[in-house]
Amino acid sequence: MNAETAWRVHPQVSVRPESFGALLYHFGTRKLSFLKDRTLLAIVEALGDAPSARAACEAVGVSAASQPKYLQALETLAASHMIEERTA
């Protein structure tokens, strides 16, 4: 995935916050995914308004050192179509 482009949660995906992070359900693929922490949830929620995935990480205060871990998690979500690229 390209961390420098704009992304969003797939319109057919529903996000439900939970104590440990969140549950994601894709009504198109009928697949369930999990966000294992609240920071990742905040990033996912920030994607739609940020100019890039990296900017979304920065917007919720993820340090440069922690970014690779979260970008990796976003990559997994992109692979299962939970998030998709949008035109900025």
Add this chain to the structure above:
Amino acid sequence: MTIAFPTEAPPRPARLVDHFERGLDAPICLTWELTYACNLSCVHCLSSSGRRDPRELSTAECKAVFDELERMQVFYVNIGGGEPTVRSDFWELLEYATAHHVGVKFSTNGVKITPDAAAALAANDYVDVQISLDGATPEVNDAIRGPRSYETALRAMANLRDAGMKGFKLSVVCTRTNIGQLDEFKAIADEYGAQLRLTRLRPSGRGADVWDELHPTQAQQRELYDWLVAHGDEVLTGDSFFHLSAYGQALPGLNLCGAGRVVCLIDPIGDVYACPFAIHDEFLAGSVRDDGGFAEVWRHSELFTRLREPQSGGACTSCQFFDTCKGGCMAAKFFTGLPLDGPDPECVQGYGEQELAKRKNTGGGIPLPSGDHSHRTSPPRPRDGMGPVSVTIRRRDDIQAPPVSACAESPLAGFAATLTPRESGAEGHHQEGTRTTLA
């Protein structure tokens, strides 16, 4: 006396499965049996369905439950029955749920999946259909699900395929008579563009009556496990077979009993049970008709709270496979009369069979289902030890005359004592007069 509390918070659990064991704010999905009415009388029906219950939730009550599920962000419900499509408001409820962002996957024997219905289903992204079939041939299927049910299911699948519905489910309960047909089931699913879903036979409802004859043998369980490992992600299992993980490699899925933690069941009259396979008072947590509705039952019922506490594995804790098998299925244990903290009756290590043998020796009782909505005209269900009952019909010598009831003599029988003498006389006179006229 003072009790010292640890000052530090307990370590955060690392695995998702640990979070799930403590329960979620709302179920991930839930099973909702919309009606006990059914056109079939499958011998292994989990909910002993057949006849509609007169207390069934009304259309308005069902819609209110969907509203609540939307507020709780329950992604989807598994609707079953009975045969849900025989409810006259079924399509209306389906429309309502999906318009309120609650996805619906419903199980059907296919009886109402006409070409028109199939076209409507194919056009709705939030609906998934699950066609039940328990034999890859009519002989095997119809012996369990009833005459011509194979034909009905395949016609429904053809209608769905022709309407362009992709990836609907072909749902099979694995039994002693169909484990040898797994490849054939897969071929049928592929032919219709469906996905195969295999689930476990539970000794629940009428399933308890046939479990001894129909549950897979140990050798068949192994065959099933190997097949599941080989076909991995192509096949869905609803996390049914986590007890088979004790053969070695864990199967894909959560491998957890989700009862009251991530799943539950709403029955046709609105009662909420911890487990989709245990419609029994023991697992009844409350009702959607109670104050606070479904959310209150899910979040605060005594039963669900108890199920979310760490469970004791009892005799199983010392087994090296306990971490993946977790002692197996609560409902399977309960309805075969085994203790809930012991092995599953189908434990692949053989511990369940030992327990079952012990239970039979001590004559331990098996809990009966709390309700039975079977058709009274169902094909005879298997019973053991009952032969023909001999009856002698003859005249009773102690009765000399036909019975005469009091009311045949006086229409006021039984009422006279409560009336005042004057009124009594007047009434009696009037009635006498009437009788004379009629005579």
